[in-house]
Amino acid sequence: MNKITTSVYENLTPKQRVVASIEAEPRGDAAERKRLIQTCPKVTYRQTDAKFSETMDRLLITAVAIECELRGHALSFLFVMRNASEEYAHILASQC
Numbered sequence: 001m002n003k004i005t006t007s008v009y010e011n012l013t014p015k016q017r018v019v020a021s022i023e024a025e026p027r028g029d030a031a032e033r034k035r036l037i038q039t040c041p042k043v044t045y046r047q048t049d050a051k052f053s054e055t056m057d058r059l060l061i062t063a064v065a066i067e068c069e070l071r072g073h074a075l076s077f078l079f080v081m082r083n084a085s086e087e088y089a090h091i092l093a094s095q096c
Helices: 003-010 014-027 030-038 050-083 086-095
Strands: none
Touching: 003 030, 014 030
């Protein structure tokens, strides 16, 4: 690999690198994919503790699921209350 080629590979945008890698796959060009991977810039990230973030994400997902479930029950109850006879609505209300 000469310096011009290396320079071109190193200056690819992430999108260009992905497209080039996907295009190399059906051609069976393993060498091209290897060069794309080897010349990809290496980046170091900082984030909050993964265990904390994952736990908070799971709690949020659970809360949203519970909210959806309760909203469904509330809408069903509202539908019955609005469409039921007055006598039946009082029976339902007394059971809640």
